[in-house]
Amino acid sequence: MADDQHQPDAGAGAATAARGPAYRRILLKLSGESLMGPDQFGINRPTIARIVEEVAEVVRLGVQTAVVIGGGNIFRGVAPGAAGMDRATADYMGMLATIINALALQDALRKAGIETRVQSALTVEQVAEPYIRGKAMRYLEEGRVVIFAAGTGNPFFTTDTAAALRGMEMGVDVVLKATKVDGIYTEDPHLNPAATRYDSLTFDEAVNKQLKVMDATALTLCRDQNLPIRVFSIFKPGALRRVVSGDSEGTLVHS
Numbered sequence: 001m002a003d004d005q006h007q008p009d010a011g012a013g014a015a016t017a018a019r020g021p022a023y024r025r026i027l028l029k030l031s032g033e034s035l036m037g038p039d040q041f042g043i044n045r046p047t048i049a050r051i052v053e054e055v056a057e058v059v060r061l062g063v064q065t066a067v068v069i070g071g072g073n074i075f076r077g078v079a080p081g082a083a084g085m086d087r088a089t090a091d092y093m094g095m096l097a098t099i100i101n102a103l104a105l106q107d108a109l110r111k112a113g114i115e116t117r118v119q120s121a122l123t124v125e126q127v128a129e130p131y132i133r134g135k136a137m138r139y140l141e142e143g144r145v146v147i148f149a150a151g152t153g154n155p156f157f158t159t160d161t162a163a164a165l166r167g168m169e170m171g172v173d174v175v176l177k178a179t180k181v182d183g184i185y186t187e188d189p190h191l192n193p194a195a196t197r198y199d200s201l202t203f204d205e206a207v208n209k210q211l212k213v214m215d216a217t218a219l220t221l222c223r224d225q226n227l228p229i230r231v232f233s234i235f236k237p238g239a240l241r242r243v244v245s246g247d248s249e250g251t252l253v254h255s
Helices: 010-019 045-060 072-082 087-111 133-141 159-170 203-208 216-224 239-244
Strands: 025-030 064-069 116-120 145-149 174-179 200-202 229-233 251-254
Touching: 025 045, 025 159, 045 064, 045 087, 045 239, 064 087, 064 133, 064 159, 072 087, 087 116, 087 145, 116 133, 133 145, 133 159, 145 159, 159 174, 159 216, 174 239, 200 203, 203 216, 203 251, 229 239
Parallel strands: 025 064, 025 174, 064 145, 116 145, 174 229, 200 251
Antiparallel strands: 229 251
C-alpha cells in the first residue's frame, strides 16, 4: 500500500500547479467518516480544516466544485439505538446527519474565504436552500462551492448514488470519490498488505469483481452516462490538487 503521508517534492508540485486544472467542473464525494479523523464519531475540527484547505486550493485554481457528503460519522453515534428500526426511518435519519455535516463544511469553507451554498434534497429552509438545479449551476458558474445534502431525498438510495445523480445533473467532468486509501485495491489493504492497487478499471470490471468502489446503482448511472470516477485518498496531502491537474492519482473507473 502506498504511504498516505508521502508528500511530493517542491518541483513536482510547482509543475502540477503550472499545468493548470484538467477539469472545468468536478463533484467531490466525501464520506461522513472522513470528517471523524481519529475520533469514533462526530466531527473532528482539525480534520475538517485540513480537508477544507485541499478543497479551497482547487477552487482557487478556478475549478467549479460541487460536494456530496455522507452522514456516517453522525449516524454512527446513534446507530445502536437505530438497531431494528424501520429502514426508511433510519435512512431519513441518515439524511438529516448529512445536513449537519454540510453545515459544518460550509462554515469551515466560509472561514477559509470560499463562498459556499448548501442545497438540501429535504426541505429545511431555515438552514439550507432546497435543491434547485438551475440555481446550483449558477452558483458553480459564479465560483461558489455547492454542497448537496440529504442524499437524493429518498430512502433506500445511498449518498454514492446521490453523487452520481448530482454529478450528471451538474454536467461535471468527473466524480471524485475521496476515501481513506489511495485508490482501489484487489483487497482491503488494511487487512492484506500484499493487496495491489489498480491504476484504472472499467465500470463492468468494478462490478464483476465486487470491489465496492460505489454501490451498483451509482456505478450503473455513471457507466450509462459515461461519467468517469476517480478514487483517491483525501488524507494524502495535495492529492485533490494533483487529481484536478490531471495526474494519475488513485484509480480511474471509466467506460
